[in-house]
Amino acid sequence: FSTLHTNDSAGAMTRLIDMSVEPFLVASSIIGIMAQRLIRVICEECKEEYQPAAAVIKRSKLLYQAGKTRVFQGKGCLKCNQTGYRGRTTITELLVPNERIKELIVEKSATSVIKNEAMKQGMRTLRQDGLAKVLRGLTTLSEVIRVSADDEI
Numbered sequence: 001f002s003t004l005h006t007n008d009s010a011g012a013m014t015r016l017i018d019m020s021v022e023p024f025l026v027a028s029s030i031i032g033i034m035a036q037r038l039i040r041v042i043c044e045e046c047k048e049e050y051q052p053a054a055a056v057i058k059r060s061k062l063l064y065q066a067g068k069t070r071v072f073q074g075k076g077c078l079k080c081n082q083t084g085y086r087g088r089t090t091i092t093e094l095l096v097p098n099e100r101i102k103e104l105i106v107e108k109s110a111t112s113v114i115k116n117e118a119m120k121q122g123m124r125t126l127r128q129d130g131l132a133k134v135l136r137g138l139t140t141l142s143e144v145i146r147v148s149a150d151d152e153i
């Protein structure tokens with residue numbers, strides 16, 4: 001295990017190469033890379049359903065249908081010190097390199113190319129994991145946007 005500061009899991013590959021690790025060593029050594037961020041959890045005491053603004057829906061890329069998709073926010077109470085949030089949880093992204101991704105690493109491909117290939121192989125991004133937690137009522141759209149701002153899907 002090791003820790004690197006990158007925007008996402010794909011960025012760890014290029015960070016290692018930037019640190020003078022040979023691309024073939026990165027490709028052959030990496031079993032998996034996990035990116036994670038902490039997000040605030042909606043306070044259960046003051047949680048209420050709401051309809052997010054159109055601009056927030058568009059920015060989050062949530063597939064929202066009025067009347068069918070339920071999203072929540074905290075209105076603020078004594079339990080959460082009027083913040084609407086109480087506690088934290090993680091959003092995560094796990095990249096497990098297959099042969100194609102290893103080839104891209106050796107070729108020193110851009111982070112975006114590696115990430116797109118990982119997504120084709122089924123990787124769930126930080127933003128996607130966050131949106132799943134929004135739909136489960138754990139956090140808010142604005143919190144996911146705030147924490148995964150660099151995550152383009």
